Amino acid sequence: MYVGIDIGGTQIKYGLVDETAQVFEKGAVDTPKEKEAFLTQVATIIQTYQDQHTDIEGVGISAPGVIQKDGMMTTAGAIRSLYGTNLKEEIEARTGLSAVIENDANAAAIAEKWVGNARDFDTYLCIVLGTGVGGGIVINGEVFRGARGMAGEFGWAIINELPEEGNVEFASLNLRSAVIGGLCRLYNEALKETQPEATPTWDAREIFQRYSENDPIAHKVVTRFYQDLAIGLMNLISQFDPEAILIGGGISANEQFIEGLQEAMNTLESRHESITFIKQYGWAPILPTKLKNDAGIIGAVYPLYKKSQKL
Structure with a gap:
């Protein structure tokens, strides 16, 4: 099971995603604009799932902006306080879980390949x-x-x-x-x-x-x-x-x-x-696209699922 998080300028959407790309226990909160408040909010979401489930394998995060492969956010859309933040390092340090950070449009594209209208x-x-x-x-x-x-x-x-x-x-x-x-x-x-x-x-x-x-x-x-x-x-x-x-x-x-x-x-x-x-x-x-509002959550965790299939 994976935690999927889709960060938007207005709301943070989240849920648990299994190996078949089904999304469970979804929720949403307003997006904090200040960096520390934002990081605390995301970590709290993840830790709540960790407290309730023992089989969380990792966290996938979809976010706006230009995002480097190592999780560094060159930009972050309307969330300007995150510019220059390595979100992967910040989340891993707060949760102890492996994290991947993906641009939101890339996440949507990946999700459509996994279980959407791009399968063919x-x-x-x-x-x-x-x-x-x-x-x-x-x-x-x-x-x-x-x-x-x-x-x-x-x-x-x-x-x-x-x-x-x-x-x-x-x-x-x-x-x-x-x-x-x-x-x-x-x-x-x-x-x-x-x-x-x-x-x-x-x-x-x-x-x-x-x-x-x-x-x-x-x-x-x-x-x-x-x-x-x-x-x-x-x-x-x-x-x-x-x-x-x-x-x-x-x-x-x-x-x-x-x-x-x-x-x-x-x-x-x-x-x-x-x-x-x-x-x-x-x-x-x-x-x-097929997946609509869940695309970011599903696509964000796909790299974790794909890695698990190679182990």
């Missing part, structure tokens, strides 16, 4: 849409991390229309095609221009509902959201030639979103002469 693929990409755009790259069944742990930071990619001055990241996937940083942010900005007193929304479901009701602001923003995301995905397919791209994050459960994205991709691909030609020989499909 060896080379694929996993895109997680949330506050930003995270990515996991799996090549020949192994996660590709790059020289510095930064591989898969697809959200940093610039897609089009650079601002005339200032931060060019406003033309990135993170700020154009993420759910919070892109869709919701752009909708609220557009809403404020015409309705300054309107209450902003950070729930994509509300925006898609207004889109379905032909609200002109929602229609314009969602249409552009689909187009920008489709551009990013077309670029990734051209660069990596994966067997498939899996889309994760809460939005992936929305059938309207998947259908709209596929329609946008079909439209753009039909206007790209080289892609139109090559598609007759095969082109990566866009699929939703």
Whole structure:
């Protein structure tokens, strides 16, 4: 049995995971922003399981940011107090258990290979849409991390229309095609221009509902959201030639979103002469992930399970 922990900017989700990837005794707590409070909270979760179960073999932790193979967190998403922290060493010292630390998008990609929609693929990409755009790259069944742990930071990619001055990241996937940083942010900005007193929304479901009701602001923003995301995905397919791209994050459960994205991709691909030609020989499909909210917990412990199978 393993402890799986999925760290988010808002909440820490956790559970026990067995060798069949079943998750038991799940829970969630708010994510502390200060380093010591955060480490104490995570250690408490693990120690509670240790007190209740004698067969805990290790801890797998999924976290945002650029994470080195040795557990050093170069960045940690919105949890800035963890920048430069070796989370593996900190957790092992507090619990006495072996720990592995994995980027959240990589964990989602690994989980889908273990028991999700990537079981039949060896080379694929996993895109997680949330506050930003995270990515996991799996090549020949192994996660590709790059020289510095930064591989898969697809959200940093610039897609089009650079601002005339200032931060060019406003033309990135993170700020154009993420759910919070892109869709919701752009909708609220557009809403404020015409309705300054309107209450902003950070729930994509509300925006898609207004889109379905032909609200002109929602229609314009969602249409552009689909187009920008489709551009990013077309670029990734051209660069990596994966067997498939899996889309994760809460939005992936929305059938309207998947259908709209596929329609946008079909439209753009039909206007790209080289892609139109090559598609007759095969082109990566866009699929939703299977595991949804448990993906981080399951993927985080997979390296521990895999190691145990080799012993």
